[in-house]
């Protein structure tokens with residue numbers, strides 16, 4: 001009897017680059033927590049504003 005094993009590549013946190021254990025392959029984690037996600041979004045926002053303002 002075979003057990004289906006799904007290999008999931010460990011993704012690093014987009015903010016602090018810490019490898020994240022992927023428990024649910026259908027919803028891959030990209031951040032350690034919501035705080036890191038928020039800081040990343042804020043950084044992206046200001047990068048966009050900076051690009052628009054040239």
Ligand SMILES: [Zn+2]
Nearest residue numbers: 013016032036
């Ligand atoms: Zn992080």
